[in-house]
Structures are given as C-alpha cells and as structure tokens.
Amino acid sequence: MKQKVTLKQIAKELDVSISTVSKALKDSVEISLDTRQKVKAFAKLYNYKPNNIALSLKNRKTKTIGVIIPEIVHHFFTTVIGGVEKVANEKGYNVIICSSNNSFDKEVINLEMLASGSADGFILSVAKETQLKKDYHHIEETMSQGMPVVLFDRIIDEVVCDKVIIDDTKGAQTATNHLLSIGCKKIAILTTVDYISVGKLRTNGYLRALRAYDITEKEEFILKIEDIDNCEAEISEFLKDKDIDAIFAVNELFAVTAVKVLDVQGKKVPDDVSVIGFTDGILSKHFIPSLTTVSQHGEDMGIRAAKLLIDKLEGDDEVTEEYRTVIIDTSLIQRKSTKKIGSDPNN
C-alpha cells in the first residue's frame, strides 16, 4: 500500500508553500500551469486524499454522473435513468450506470469503483440486501469524501442527503380509495415482505385507506410475497376460493399475474374483481385488459434527481450543506381493469 501524504509533506517535497499546494489542487490560476501539474501528479502518485471537503466541488472534472440501481432488467429503473440522461445531456454531463443486482457487496464495489475517478457524484437506489443489513457506511463515506449522493425510490431514512421519492403511502391510499369509491368492500393486497421499504409503505397506505372507511383489515386479505419472480403459485393459492371484489397489487407483475390467476379460477376482471397495480410500465399499458395503476413517473424522478445532483456539483460551497427531499406526486391512471365509478353502486 502507498502511504498517505499530507498537504504539508507535498509542500515540503516540492519545495513550495502549503498554500500553493492547496491552490494548485483547486486548479487555481494564481498558480502556474507547470506547478499545478506537478502538484497534482505528486498528489496522485502518493494517493493524496483531502481530509475535508475544502476542495471546492466545482473543481471536480469528470463531468460524469454515476447511477447505481438495484436491477437492470427493470422497466421502472430504466425510465428513471432516461430522466437522468435528459438533464445530463442538457447540462453537458455523461451518465455511467451500474447495477448492484440487489447485492450489498456489489453496491459497495460499484460505488467505490465509480468514486475513484469515474464520477463526480451519485444517484442511487439501494439494494434489497443493503436495506436488510442496514449498513450504509459506503454511502456515508462517499459523501464524506465530498461526492454528493442523491437517493431515489429505495432510500434510507437514516442517511442525510438529497432524496427523490414518491409518496408510496399516499399513492397506495389513493389506489385503495378508488377501489372503495367504486363500491368494492373486500379488497385484498398483494405486497412484498416488509423489509422492502416501498412494499411496506404501500401496505401502510392500503391499511390507512381501509381505516378511513371504517373497514377492519383482515390478515387473510394480505399476501406478502418474497420471491417476486415466482409469484404465480403463491398468488394462485392465496386467491383460491377467496371472497374478494378487488385487488390492490404493489407492482405491475403481481397485478398482471393476479388477472391471469383470476381468469383461470373463472373470475372476470373487472366484472367480478377490480385490479389496480403500481408502476405504469409497458405491461400495464399493453395488457388486455389494460391496467388501472398508480403511475410513479419514473422519468420525472430521474429528472429531479439529476437536477438536485448537478445543483450540488455546481453550487457554491456554502450551500452544499443543505439537503432536500423531493416528493414526486403519483397519479392514478384509470384503464380497464377496474369498474367505472358508479357502474355498480348497489353491489
């Protein structure tokens, strides 16, 4: 391992003042190009890292944004990246993407790799395993090295940084309210296990809506699915002979799978059971019946996240200690998997 050097040692070695070294590292024009190059080469050679963020963020020069997402084969995350790229293109930034594949280790490795010279700052949605482990040291270290991080969607409450989220609770509440408003009373929820923050929040929204309507929640109406990719058998077993008139599914795949399972079990959507999903992806749009769903506006999330990050990268040092949380409004997109309001008021 190379030893760490201090500003003082660099100054001594190159026979210049500490102030010169500091200014040279900040690329100040007060210092001759030759000296700046020498200082930077030396600092690089001896792996010099500043102990504080005294170096203005403005001096970072990769003009690249690192995006780390939990899954790459995932429509929602790719739409968020689409939004990030729009803003990045406008502002002259490149975008580099890595997938953690929901692994804590890969998230740490990717972040370290990109932080060591490939990107100026990060837009990140954390891996399932990170949420489970509750170990966020890699994110905190990256920030303490002066690289801003914007978390989106799967965020961490404990980490203080810019965040872009949707109001999952409110979105789920709106969806459940809609089912109640069209006359549904026996509403099941297909959700994820609790450690997935968005699944938990959406379950909370579902429960909140029921309570506001004075409907007692039933344990047997709640299915918490762990293995998302193989949900069909579980959903089939759960729905078998169940007396329900609506389903709220916390993602698109659960919703589509529920419609198919209901079809096999001889129930019609929306005549017998209304179904609402979450995420307005290609499946929701193109499925027959097309799915009523809560749109997360992934592209908007990406746009807002990129703006927050670039603001921080280009802002004055004095304001970089301010953190914002942007909440993107969800909206209910009504399609054909739910009855129309008032279509069956007496049922």
Next chain:
Amino acid sequence: MKQKVTLKQIAKELDVSISTVSKALKDSVEISLDTRQKVKAFAKLYNYKPNNIALSLKNRKTKTIGVIIPEIVHHFFTTVIGGVEKVANEKGYNVIICSSNNSFDKEVINLEMLASGSADGFILSVAKETQLKKDYHHIEETMSQGMPVVLFDRIIDEVVCDKVIIDDTKGAQTATNHLLSIGCKKIAILTTVDYISVGKLRTNGYLRALRAYDITEKEEFILKIEDIDNCEAEISEFLKDKDIDAIFAVNELFAVTAVKVLDVQGKKVPDDVSVIGFTDGILSKHFIPSLTTVSQHGEDMGIRAAKLLIDKLEGDDEVTEEYRTVIIDTSLIQRKSTKKIGSDPNN
C-alpha cells in the same frame, strides 16, 4: 493541450533507460516500485499514449467491462447486460453501462470516456445513427489503443473484431416457415426501415421463406416503420381491409400493437390472423393471447460476449489477433397467437 511525449523523452526526463520506462509502464517487477510509480505518474502527467499495443493487455488493471447499448429503456438490451454481469461476477470483473440513446455523438463520447481509464474493454451494440452515418472511427481507434471490443446484435460488418449475433435471417425464416406450415398463405411483415441492420436481415429471412414456398412476395404486404414508438396509426392504416391470414412482426411492440389493431378491426387472433413476434420479452410472455415469438436469448448473448471479451483481456498477446463471430441460435416459442399445426389444414 498537453504535448504528447515519447518513451524516449520520458526516459531522458527521468534519467533512466527506455527499456526501464517500457517495463515500468508494463508494471514489471524487475523495476523498483518507486521507479514504476514515478514513470507512470510522469506518463500520465504528459498524457503518454503507446503507439502500439506492446503493452500487454494483461497489465490493464481496472478489471472493468464497459457496456454501451443504444437504448436503456429496452428489455432485450437489459437482458444482455444481465448475461454480461453473470460472467463478470464469476470472473471478478465490474460492469459499467452507458447508453448512446442511439446518438452517434453520445456513443463516441461514452466510448472515449470509458476508454480513458474506466474500462479495460468493451461490449457494444451500435447506435442507429452510427449505422446510418457509417462512421466507425471511434471503435477502430479504441481497438488500436489495445482495448478489445466485442460487438453484439447491432454489429458492423466492416469492423474486424469479436462479434456475437443471432442469425436474424434464419430466425425470421423459421418464423415465416412456421406460419406457412400451419397453412397461412397471405403473410404480411411489420418491419423497420432498411438501415436498421436487424430489421433488414429479418425482412430478408421473411422473403427467403416465401420464395422457398414459391410464394411471390407482395410489396403491399410489407410495412417498413420508421417511428417505432408511434407505430399504432401506421399499422392500423396498413392493416385496414387487408386480406391477410398472418403477420410476422420483427419486434414485440409491433406484434402486440398488431393484435390490438386487429381486435379493433374485428379480426381475431389466432382464428382469423396468426401473429408471430421477435424477442421474447415480458410483453410476449404476459400478453393475452401470449405471443408466439422468436427468442433471441439475450442473456446467452451477454454471456458469450463477456466470455469473448474476458478471453481477450486475459489471453496471451499472441492470440489477440484472432477474432471470432459467435452466432446464437434463435428458437421459436409457440404460444397462443398462432394456430396449432394442422388445426386448420384446409384453409
């Protein structure tokens, strides 16, 4: 701009032999760590680039694979990345992804950015605009700097490098043959404009199958779509009052859109018209009726591309001048959008 320096100048400046500089740049243990660090820092400082690939590829050290794809919100490309990541994880490589967004300029910028220290080699599917411009200098330059490139799916015949493709012509021929074998005679094709290489090849496969059955192709049965994202009106206009019994669509979206348009026009799939798509994505699997389709095995493509690249990165210098083209077999997945063989032999 910094001036370019030669090995000789570095040697003179640091008062060592040219051989020492060369070995130091190759990270040879014959040279002391201190000298190696000095030489490398100096070379970096003066932007030294080797004029030949004398530096063994084995000495590159980022252990990172750069993947550049034309679109990020695209299921097929993300499945290829899934395959790349599988192999990369096994072999201890990281994966960095960039999207060219089908822009030539962005492809060039991304490649240059990643080539300057972030990745050891590349897996690339070229942008539409690059195919149109026929300008491949950026890919050739990257290779001439000693960084191997593996092209996949949207490849360039003129560039000599490792390639992973599917046999688009054969895949399309198999699909069209299947339609012919179930008794269809009036088969339309929904394809892309000719400069998209895969669209053109699939059109060729369609024509080849018709000719093998002695069926004369009809100009009015071929629709070449430019604006993929807004294809519905065009497909609707094309299919209006058209006397056909089958459609071969060169992608999933065209196939799904055709089924919907046919439904609106009062024709049933597969009873009146059989439909086959290309790409086995989530839409094909979950759509009702589920789509018969040509599977491209995206994950396999990614696996093979990553293996080719890592072979080159880790291989002996002597064999790096060998280039391979791997052709991934397509397969026809029969689902519910086509009639069963023999189900309607007299029609």
